[in-house]
Amino acid sequence: MPEGNFNLHGNAISQISEKMGIPAKYLRELSAGDAWQKQLCATILNEHSGWTERTRVLIRAVGMEVRGVLSDSYRRLNSVDILTAFIREAGGQGAVVSDAYMNDTKVWCETILPTPIEIPTRKNGTVIIFAGARFSTSDYGNGSVDMRSFLLNGACLNGMVRESVMRQVHLGGRLPDSLSLSQKTYELDTQTTVSAVSDLTKGLYSKDTIMQKAIEIQGASEIDVDFDKELKNLVQKGALLKNEGHEVEKLLMNNNPDDGVTGGATLWKLTQGITAFAREQQPERCRELHEISGQLMNRVKVN
Structure with a gap:
């Protein structure tokens, strides 16, 4: 030091x-x-x-x-190698980088397949999405190595991420003061994570995964919701600030297809109102809102 x-x-x-x-x-x-x-x-x-x-x-x-x-047991992984493995594997599946952002303590990268997918829904018209995957990590304890399905609405570029497929926290067992690990040990730990990231990226781009996301969107379009009640609940839980709730409500009431917000008052429309609002926010908050929107999709039960 x-x-x-x-x-x-x-x-x-x-x-x-x-x-x-x-x-x-x-x-x-x-x-x-x-x-x-x-x-x-x-x-x-x-x-x-x-x-x-x-x-x-x-x-x-x-x-x-x-x-x-x-x-002191924080895993010292090489984030450059891990991020490179993610981008390389996504490219191998035919995907391209759609967006990326790095601040002082964290990095995000979103990748998508460039071919749009049309998903007919009963209450919200035809939804056009680009399917992909998002990777994020931090060398400073501001989040774990994380990978999620990423969906980009083709009509308005609203983004959404689903549940994490790699909730890998950077902690191992606490080390005794007398023990110090070699650089070789840290490199092997990184190689193991690189291998896992490659496997999971391939899985996120599988036909089964993409089909499941399409079915989830159709399911969310079948679930009727009370926008006022839902937004108040998100504010009470601290997921949204009070002013954010009001802005999302305005977008929902405007019912503008250019915002990806159209059709009946459904769970899918609510998620798109949140992600439409996210487009104008700071990069960190934008990605937090993508996660909040994706969490709402957990209500959809897929057989």
Whole structure:
């Protein structure tokens, strides 16, 4: 660890807060505030540090900025190799990269088959989608290695992701202080993950998987919902902010086919209202809304 004064990224502050039992939102606000707030933040951290049980941690820094304060058993995988395996396998299935985004602590990549699929529904007309897969990972504890089915509405480019097929958390057993692993061990761990990602990507592009997603869309179009009740419930659960709920409601009421929102008041239309709203949001929030929309599809029972 080099000598010097390090800055703390918001992600690292949240992780420190969790380890020390301090409300993360409060600490992040202090750290980004005026001079007196930053001093209070430092005082709180120092005071808690003096009384918190001592544990060994892994510090991940870029330059002089700490971006992650993690368990010492955090799996040090090579994200470049894993992401490359995902893109290579998707390309082998005939898919192309449709979008990607990287911030300070996380990376996402969406891939789709370039041939549209037409899905007739009884209450929401013919839905045109591009089927694909999304990969995401973080080297700083801001999410695990994750892969999901990705659906892109061809009429409006609304995106949606379904349940994770690789809920692989970066943690193993806690290591004793006397043990250090070789670089070779870390490389082998990465190779195992690369192999799993390749296999799962191939599965997400299988005909059976794509057919199942088409059937789910038809099923969601058969489920009638009360938009007002559904949106209030999402706000109460914290999935949507109050103003977000209002904006989604406006899109649903406008019933504009260009937003992918048309036909009866169904579960499918609700998901498209959320993803239509997501198009204008920041990249991180956009992808969170894709997941929220996809979770609603879990109500569809496919035989």
